[in-house]
Amino acid sequence: xxxxxxxxxxxxxxxxxxxxxxxxxxxxxxxxxxxxxxxxxxxxxxxxxxxxxxxxxxxxxxxxxxxxxxxxxxxxxxxxxxxxxxxxxxxxxxxxxxxxxxxxxxxxxxxxxxxxxxxxxxxxxxxxxxxxxxxxxxxxxxxxxxxxxxxxxxxxxxxxxxxxxxxxxxxxxxxxxxxxxxxxxxxxxxxxxxxxxxxxxxxxxxxxxxxxxxxxxxxxxxxxxxxxxxxxxxxxxxxxxxxxxxxxxxxxxxxxxxxxxxxxxxxxxxxxxxxxxxxxxxxxxxxxxx
Amino acid sequence: xxxxxxxxxxxxxxxxxxxxxxxxxxxxxxxxxxxxxxxxxxxxxxxxxxxxxxxxxxxxxxxxxxxxxxxxxxxxxxxxxxxxxxxxxxxxxxxxxxxxxxxxxxxxxxxxxxxxxxxxxxxxxxxxxxxxxxxxxxxxxxxx
Numbered sequence: 001x002x003x004x005x006x007x008x009x010x011x012x013x014x015x016x017x018x019x020x021x022x023x024x025x026x027x028x029x030x031x032x033x034x035x036x037x038x039x040x041x042x043x044x045x046x047x048x049x050x051x052x053x054x055x056x057x058x059x060x061x062x063x064x065x066x067x068x069x070x071x072x073x074x075x076x077x078x079x080x081x082x083x084x085x086x087x088x089x090x091x092x093x094x095x096x097x098x099x100x101x102x103x104x105x106x107x108x109x110x111x112x113x114x115x116x117x118x119x120x121x122x123x124x125x126x127x128x129x130x131x132x133x134x135x136x137x138x139x140x141x142x143x144x145x146x147x148x149x150x151x152x153x154x155x156x157x158x159x160x161x162x163x164x165x166x167x168x169x170x171x172x173x174x175x176x177x178x179x180x181x182x183x184x185x186x187x188x189x190x191x192x193x194x195x196x197x198x199x200x201x202x203x204x205x206x207x208x209x210x211x212x213x214x215x216x217x218x219x220x221x222x223x224x225x226x227x228x229x230x231x232x233x234x235x236x237x238x239x240x241x242x243x244x245x246x247x248x249x250x251x252x253x254x255x256x257x258x259x260x261x262x263x264x265x266x267x268x269x270x271x272x273x274x275x276x277x278x279x280x281x282x283x284x285x286x287x288x289x290x
Numbered sequence: 291x292x293x294x295x296x297x298x299x300x301x302x303x304x305x306x307x308x309x310x311x312x313x314x315x316x317x318x319x320x321x322x323x324x325x326x327x328x329x330x331x332x333x334x335x336x337x338x339x340x341x342x343x344x345x346x347x348x349x350x351x352x353x354x355x356x357x358x359x360x361x362x363x364x365x366x367x368x369x370x371x372x373x374x375x376x377x378x379x380x381x382x383x384x385x386x387x388x389x390x391x392x393x394x395x396x397x398x399x400x401x402x403x404x405x406x407x408x409x410x411x412x413x414x415x416x417x418x419x420x421x422x423x424x425x426x427x428x429x430x431x432x433x434x
Contacts, residue, residue, distance in 0.1 A: 038302075038303075041302065041303035041304065042301065042302060042303065044297070044299050044304050045299045045300065045301050045302075045304075045370060048297075048299060048361070048368055048370060049370055052332065052359070052361050052370075056332070148302075149301050149302060149372075207330060208330070209330045209331055209332045209361075209363075210329055210330065210331045210332070211331075211332055211333075212317060212318060212319055212331075212332075212333045212334065213318060213319070213334060217334070218332050218334060218359070221334065221359070222359065225301070225358075225359075225370065228301065229301050232301055232302075
């Protein structure tokens with residue numbers, strides 16, 4: 001029965017693993033709902049800021065031309081990349097996919113002799129940036145399950161200042177876009193300079209606002225808020241993706257554990273049956289000999 | 291009485307949305323009141339007290355905000371705030387304690403730390419705004 005006992009311990013250990021993965025799956029499911037809620041809640045602000053910003057930029061070409069945030073550099077010398085990942089693993093290929101995109105872009109920019117500053121949000125992003133020996137200009141790790149603006153402002157302010165002072169010519173973000181529960185897409189997007197789509201240049205606004213203080217100052221502040229809210233949205237998306245990916249990964253792990261247990265119990269029963277048959281045969285043989 | 295739509299949103303969530311008779315906001319160059327059918331306007335806000343008069347209530351809804359924007363157009367006022375809190379959610383005793391702490395931090399800091407100084411002042415301004423909001427709603431409660 002030695003084989004039987006071994007199999008039994010194995011079944012026990014797989015069962016324990018299954019308990020853990022099932023618990024993680026349930027935790028991820030409930031957290032996913034919360035993070036998705038967050039994602040939606042942040043939307044009205046981003047939409048409103050974008051609307052007002054577009055309106056202002058449209059109606060005040062002089063303010064638009066003079067704003068360092070809205071300049072459009074012809075040549076890239078130094079760029080900023082904001083890499084958003086989860087803090088923890090055990091969420092399938094989520095972090096790996098984002099980091100793969102990150103590594104490709106780093107290689108691309110290095111080939112073009114463009115210098116890179118990286119701002120990392122999330123523990124895994126920090127490790128990935130260190131691995132490629134990138135210059136880390138700002139970092140925030142241990143973001144928890146709900147994104148908080150205060151935590152992001154610090155590292156982002158550095159990036160904005162560098163762009164404002166023309167040390168950076170462009171800023172990009174890499175994160176996992178939440179498409180649906182089953183699908184998360186590693187995404188590379190340009191944040192600064194703002195695209196024409198962001199500014200809705202095709203849209204015509206017939207009237208102007210009354211400002212306090214000046215249009216230039218209000219526009220600069222609005223652009224800053226807009227970018228902050230875009231990044232916030234990216235982090236919120238990434239967190240929803242993280243929980244969804246973890247839920248899927250843990251469900252797969254639970255299913256796999258179930259299969260393993262099934263196979264192991266088959267083997268266990270077989271070996272038990274074999275042992276009993278063997279014992280019976282021995283007894284019968286012994287009886288016949290007497 | 292005519293009313294207008296008022297939206298108060300922070301970068302993290304929507305705080306308030308509904309009809310109001312007027313609002314009073316802490317503008318950068320002085321407090322300003324907005325009534326229905328106000329001219330289109332964008333105004334930077336400083337840390338302070340934001341009040342909303344609802345048609346159904348005699349007392350104002352009181353918020354403490356840390357700054358942001360007020361946008362008015364088409365009989366609709368939108369407050370884009372950085373941090374907003376309802377005065378009912380604030381605890382006066384705790385705020386007074388926080389204020390002391392913040393003031394001490396500013397006193398102790400040396401002139402070398404510019405960035406931290408700015409942060410400490412911003413924190414203090416927010417706490418003062420929150421205290422004012424609590425004070426205002428207390429006064430309102432006593433009056434009614």
